[in-house]
Amino acid sequence: MSANSPLSTKKPRLVVVGNGMVGHHFVEQIIEKGGHENFHITVFGEEPHLAYDRVHLSEYFTGKGAADLAMTDGTLYDDNGVQYFTNSLVTEIDRDNKQLLLQSGDSVSYDKLVLATGSYPFVPPIPGHKRDNTFVYRTLEDLDDIRDCAKQVSKGTVVGGGLLGLEAANALKNLGLETSVVEFAPRLMPVQLDEKGGSVLKEMIEGLDVTVYTDTATQEIVDGESSFHRMNFADGTHLETDLILFSAGIRPQDALAKQSGLEMGERGGITINNNCQTSDENVYAIGECALWNNSIYGLVAPGYTMAKAAAGHLLGDESISFTGADMSTKLKLLGCDVGSIGDAHAKSQGCKVFVYQDEIQQSYRKMVVSEDGQKLLGAVLVGDNSFYDTLLQYYLNAMDLPEQPQSLILPAMDGAPAALGADALPATASICSCHNVTKQDISDAVANGAMSVGDVKGITKAATGCGGCAALLKNVVDNELLSLGVEVSTDICEHFAFTRQDLYNIIKIEEIKSFAELLEKHGKGHGCEICKPAVGSILASVWNEYVLKKEHIVLQDTNDRFLGNMQKDGTYSIVPRIPGGEITPEKLIVLGEVAKEYKLYTKITGGQRIDLFGATLPQLPEIWTKLVNAGFETGQAYGKSLRTVKSCVGSTWCRFGVDDSMTMAVDLENRYKGLRSPHKIKFAVSGCTRECAEAQSKDIGVIATEGGWNLYVCGNGGMKPRHGDLFATDLDRETLIKYIDRVLMFYTKTADRLQRTSVWMDGLEGGLEYLQEVVIEDKLGMCSELDAAMDYVVDTFQCEWKTTLEDPEALKTFRQFVNYDGEDENVVFVEERDQIRPATEEEKQNLIAKVG
Amino acid sequence: MTMQWKLVCKQSDLVKGAGVAAMVNGQQVALFYVPEAESQIFAISNWDPFGKANVLSRGLVAHLQGEWTVASPLYKQHFVLSSGKCLEDDVTIPSWQAKLEGENVYIAES
Numbered sequence: 001m002s003a004n005s006p007l008s009t010k011k012p013r014l015v016v017v018g019n020g021m022v023g024h025h026f027v028e029q030i031i032e033k034g035g036h037e038n039f040h041i042t043v044f045g046e047e048p049h050l051a052y053d054r055v056h057l058s059e060y061f062t063g064k065g066a067a068d069l070a071m072t073d074g075t076l077y078d079d080n081g082v083q084y085f086t087n088s089l090v091t092e093i094d095r096d097n098k099q100l101l102l103q104s105g106d107s108v109s110y111d112k113l114v115l116a117t118g119s120y121p122f123v124p125p126i127p128g129h130k131r132d133n134t135f136v137y138r139t140l141e142d143l144d145d146i147r148d149c150a151k152q153v154s155k156g157t158v159v160g161g162g163l164l165g166l167e168a169a170n171a172l173k174n175l176g177l178e179t180s181v182v183e184f185a186p187r188l189m190p191v192q193l194d195e196k197g198g199s200v201l202k203e204m205i206e207g208l209d210v211t212v213y214t215d216t217a218t219q220e221i222v223d224g225e226s227s228f229h230r231m232n233f234a235d236g237t238h239l240e241t242d243l244i245l246f247s248a249g250i251r252p253q254d255a256l257a258k259q260s261g262l263e264m265g266e267r268g269g270i271t272i273n274n275n276c277q278t279s280d281e282n283v284y285a286i287g288e289c290a291l292w293n294n295s296i297y298g299l300v301a302p303g304y305t306m307a308k309a310a311a312g313h314l315l316g317d318e319s320i321s322f323t324g325a326d327m328s329t330k331l332k333l334l335g336c337d338v339g340s341i342g343d344a345h346a347k348s349q350g351c352k353v354f355v356y357q358d359e360i361q362q363s364y365r366k367m368v369v370s371e372d373g374q375k376l377l378g379a380v381l382v383g384d385n386s387f388y389d390t391l392l393q394y395y396l397n398a399m400d401l402p403e404q405p406q407s408l409i410l411p412a413m414d415g416a417p418a419a420l421g422a423d424a425l426p427a428t429a430s431i432c433s434c435h436n437v438t439k440q441d442i443s444d445a446v447a448n449g450a451m452s453v454g455d456v457k458g459i460t461k462a463a464t465g466c467g468g469c470a471a472l473l474k475n476v477v478d479n480e481l482l483s484l485g486v487e488v489s490t491d492i493c494e495h496f497a498f499t500r501q502d503l504y505n506i507i508k509i510e511e512i513k514s515f516a517e518l519l520e521k522h523g524k525g526h527g528c529e530i531c532k533p534a535v536g537s538i539l540a541s542v543w544n545e546y547v548l549k550k551e552h553i554v555l556q557d558t559n560d561r562f563l564g565n566m567q568k569d570g571t572y573s574i575v576p577r578i579p580g581g582e583i584t585p586e587k588l589i590v591l592g593e594v595a596k597e598y599k600l601y602t603k604i605t606g607g608q609r610i611d612l613f614g615a616t617l618p619q620l621p622e623i624w625t626k627l628v629n630a631g632f633e634t635g636q637a638y639g640k641s642l643r644t645v646k647s648c649v650g651s652t653w654c655r656f657g658v659d660d661s662m663t664m665a666v667d668l669e670n671r672y673k674g675l676r677s678p679h680k681i682k683f684a685v686s687g688c689t690r691e692c693a694e695a696q697s698k699d700i701g702v703i704a705t706e707g708g709w710n711l712y713v714c715g716n717g718g719m720k721p722r723h724g725d726l727f728a729t730d731l732d733r734e735t736l737i738k739y740i741d742r743v744l745m746f747y748t749k750t751a752d753r754l755q756r757t758s759v760w761m762d763g764l765e766g767g768l769e770y771l772q773e774v775v776i777e778d779k780l781g782m783c784s785e786l787d788a789a790m791d792y793v794v795d796t797f798q799c800e801w802k803t804t805l806e807d808p809e810a811l812k813t814f815r816q817f818v819n820y821d822g823e824d825e826n827v828v829f830v831e832e833r834d835q836i837r838p839a840t841e842e843e844k845q846n847l848i849a850k851v852g
Numbered sequence: 853m854t855m856q857w858k859l860v861c862k863q864s865d866l867v868k869g870a871g872v873a874a875m876v877n878g879q880q881v882a883l884f885y886v887p888e889a890e891s892q893i894f895a896i897s898n899w900d901p902f903g904k905a906n907v908l909s910r911g912l913v914a915h916l917q918g919e920w921t922v923a924s925p926l927y928k929q930h931f932v933l934s935s936g937k938c939l940e941d942d943v944t945i946p947s948w949q950a951k952l953e954g955e956n957v958y959i960a961e962s
Contacts, residue, residue, distance in 0.1 A: 494917070526888055528914035529923035554869035558910045558925035561870075566925055570905040813872070818865040818883070820875035824906050826899075841904065 581608025
């Protein structure tokens with residue numbers, strides 16, 4: 001390491017100690033403001049990894065790797081001249097000489113210092129707390145250790161029933177352990193919830209087979225009889241368990257500050273002012289190690305605000321400061337909604353309380369209002385967070401409550417919807433607290449030309465942090481567009497005043513079987529190139545009739561009409577189906593012979609098939625006769641439908657393979673090959689987590705793991721790459737297919753025309769979680785409908801080429817000219833690398849000149 | 853001026869609501885059979901001046917703001933079937949009068 005070497009720059013040195021989420025955000029902020037031009041920046045991190053997303057740490061157990069959670073791969077640092085060192089613990093600050101001492105013995109000088117050292121998990125000093133098989137839950141290394149241990153044992157216990165404790169309990173449950181939670185306080189989540197809320201949550205969690213002990217103090221941990229540990233409780237009872245995870249709160253990591261004599265709080269934490277400066281004006285502290293107004297802020301959003309304030313101050317911009325933060329939170333813990341806003345415990349003087357409880361649905365809601373009933377001071381939600389956004393806005397913006405404030409926590413009865421319209425929010429209302437985006441910021445973005453939620457996300461970063469504000473954001477964006485007079489027309493075209501989803505439902509419910517019938521009943525005019533293929537596709541999705549049937553033929557775009565892919569010169573390419581990319585030598589030879597006979601340009605596609613280019617219209621039926629006779633089926637490369645299921649060879653051949661990805665790929669391709677969908681669909685199946693089939697970049701990705709199949713959905717390569725979202729893990733074959741059936745049918749039913757699954761998912765209100773609720777929990781009660789619809793499509797599959805070859809009427813349309821047997825003279829090929837390619841304009845001129 | 857009508861093909865050679873290609877005097881013609889339209893038969897050049905290929909007979913027929921058009925299968929420009937005028941650009945492609953008499957399809961030789 002070169003940290004001690006003389007500097008080649010005269011720029012002042014800015015050193016950041018700590019590379020967690022907040023430390024990283026600080027570097028991002030500095031770079032964004034151009035501060036890397038003013039300072040020579042060096043970052044020291046104690047962990048072996050650069051900053052990663054600790055908020056979503058648990059996903060490390062459900063399939064995400066360290067790379068997925070990483071906040072940077074170092075490129076941002078490298079590109080902007082930021083030096084960084086991982087595995088580098090700073091042990092001392094010498095403030096008199098402005099020097100840092102590292103564990104390695106090196107020393108580094110600084111002009112400005114930022115401490116972003118975070119926090120460490122508090123482990124109660126119970127006798128036995130250092131025994132083997134005891135853990136904390138903070139870093140990726142902790143998680144690796146927990147996972148290794150969990151493989152050997154069957155019972156796990158979390159000490160601490162707060163927010164992090166329950167998160168950790170969920171993780172243990174996901175690792176397959178019989179899980180218990182032991183909380184010292186009389187209720188779960190004592191900071192956020194009141195007594196009743198805590199007890200409702202306890203009931204819900206116990207319903208999920210997690211044993212909860214509240215009001216329970218552990219006196220000692222000793223050898224167990226049936227398990228590795230025995231926890232002896234103060235009331236004389238005990239619990240046997242194999243693994244203990246301490247999650248009893250956090251403490252600021254402030255040892256450096258203490259050693260160097262910076263001013264600290266009585267119970268720890270580095271005291272800072274509104275600019276995040278410590279008692280030494282050259283030293284800043286941000287995040288969980290900092291103490292502002294005697295409070296530690298253990299959430300990421302306030303940490304980000306501190307990072308912004310410190311970066312601003314360092315660069316002479318005092319307009320941003322840290323003046324406290326709202327600690328309201330909304331979470332899903334072990335699948336249970338929990339929300340807490342402001343004064344959850346009703347401690348404000350004279351406050352009044354509304355409570356609603358439903359023991360059947362297991363939900364509890366409390367509102368704390370001011371003495372005069374005008375303002376919302378706090379709230380507790382357990383079981384249903386759909387009320388959270390509206391309550392939070394009333395609270396944050398100190399808005400006057402409606403006449404009957406209780407309506408805000410009552411279930412929606414007939415009539416009165418309680419949700420707060422975007423209209424009613426003040427311009428200063430904070431919509432996204434992670435990135436500090438206000439309603440005004442969104443108005444500005446829309447006024448400057450943003451036309452969709454996607455645009456606004458790109459410009460403001462709103463809803464790209466925790467994503468909790470996505471629904472509210474859409475509401476605000478739509479409202480802004482409306483107020484600008486932008487008509488948000490969702491009509492598919494001038495012939496149908498409906499969305500694609502409306503048309504799908506109409507066709508299905510009214511059992512409409514043709515375009516003419518739909519137009520007569522629900523449209524006007526005669527149709528166009530937008531509505532015709534869209535309706536053609538929906539009719540095929542729902543009724544799955546032969547696409548070249550007389551009444552459907554005029555609906556098909558040229559590729560679907562001639563069952564080939566039109567190329568730039570008007571010739572077609574041909575792609576037979578090769579399920580999973582698996583092909584016998586005999587069939588491979590047939591393809592070679594056909595290509596040779598018709599002089600077709602031959603290329604292997606990215607989807608593991610073979611594409612034959614340069615066939616003229618009349619050649620298509622001739623070629624397909626040969627292919628169908630050899631046992632090939634249409635590959636539907638021309639259709640908005642399933643393209644390919646890419647695969648590796650899997651456990652059959654590969655020495656790393658965990659399961660038989662090849663058979664799975666072939667079966668999936670054969671199951672879904674007939675489905676017409678809003679856009680093309682690509683699958684891949686990998687036989688192990690090495691992921692050679694690149695399944696995470698596909699609409700549907702399947703990866704074999706030791707515990708079963710992991711399902712990823714809505715990935716995309718191409719122009720706008722998107723990693724698939726991990727939808728479910730460790731599935732058996734039957735469940736995997738059931739989920740894919742439903743995801744695909746729900747997409748087919750609800751997406752816009754020509755909308756890929758990735759864009760559909762980004763626009764889906766509620767996102768992945770919503771899709772999981774629809775597909776896994778049957779939230780909309782439509783799973784049986786989705787299952788039946790997919791079974792119908794699978795049962796009625798036909799190879800369109802086979803049907804066409806048997807239909808003289810359809811074959812008639814494959815003539816080059818209706819009155820002449822000649823060829824299109826504009827189709828001219830030249831040779832390149834021993835194959836044909838279309839001649840360029842210049843080459844055509846030359847050829848004509850030569851002939852002439 | 854008397855119009856010279858040339859017999860091109862039979863009605864049964866056409867596809868209702870779509871186009872077919874014909875060769876007339878060495879020129880490729882796209883014939884569209886639109887029973888809902890007053891003239892029923894339209895004839896325009898098969899040559900797409902943007903895509904530079906003979907493909908217009910294979911485009912989708914679209915009825916836009918009262919006019920019958922075809923959308924090119926290559927880059928989706930619309931051409932008015934009665935006049936050959938392009939809706940997106942200042943281009944007009946050749947067009948001919950056409951008619952259906954009994955079983956026979958004729959186009960006018962200018």
